[in-house]
Amino acid sequence: MEGDISSLAKAVAIGLGAIGPGLGIGLIGARAMEAIGRNPEASGKVFVPMLLGMAFAEAIAIYALVVAFTI
């Protein structure tokens, strides 16, 4: 019985922890697309900061993953 609850806890930890970063990465991607749409020549310049921003947003999901693994 205890094993069942702890696997539920893992699922909740990574599931809830992925919501915020998912929204964040989506927003970053959306704004990057908007920027490229406004100024297609800047697509090369937008790409690297976009990846950096996504990587930092993704880090939060990774912390949730660590918590999910350690439960």
Added chain:
Amino acid sequence: MLPPLSAEPMFFLGAFPVTNALINAWIAVVFFVVVALLLTRRRMIPRGLQNIAEALLETFLSFGDQVTGDRQKTEKLLPIGATIFLFVLFSNWIGLLPGTGSIGIWQLHNGEATLIPLLRPAGSDLNLTLAIAVFAVAVTHIVGIFTVGLVKHASKFLNILGVIHAFKKGPMAVVVSIIQLGVGLIELVGEAAKTLSLSLRLFGNIFAGEVLLTVLAGILAFGLPIPFYFLELLVGIIQASVFAILFMAFSAVAMMDLHA
């Protein structure tokens, strides 16, 4: 059957377990050693492989300039950054070849016959990604120490000198410098978080990809996994570039002199 979280040992060299992920990493190492040996004979007029290498290098340099913002810094950091990129990219992509995870040896495990795959994507072993991440973060600190000096680099994290200097300036500066000392200590925690997130990002993405492909092949092996193979190709190159870009960005920050 889903791949287990840790890589399975294939055989032992003394007490050293050679895992299937390690075999995959060695294939990548051998590949790059051979390519490097082939490229040592430089010609003024490039031909064949040298053409590819020079085109890649130019792309890397322009990408690196966008991250570091300075050609000199890029030239210093690119050897390590591009090595990380190429190694991670190659080991991610050979992990997608058919046969990885499906060709193996049957072994008895807890009384059950289980398939131990001969190959496993190198990035799906946390040991490898953690090793690269620790190496990358260590290099950012070494680079920081060599460019701005040991005392200045250390005072980014433990700003005791700043507190001492602030005593000459008055009470308000002392309060500000004590807050900066606290911020520096938080930065110290951030260094550990950097290692953690760098290693787990690569591991999580590659391992999740392997699990996804296994699950989809289990649902319907014909045709269904093909679009996901394209997704994994994309994930492989994006994660490799994210790893290299983050390394270059962290190093570029470490090379900055804050009080210059």
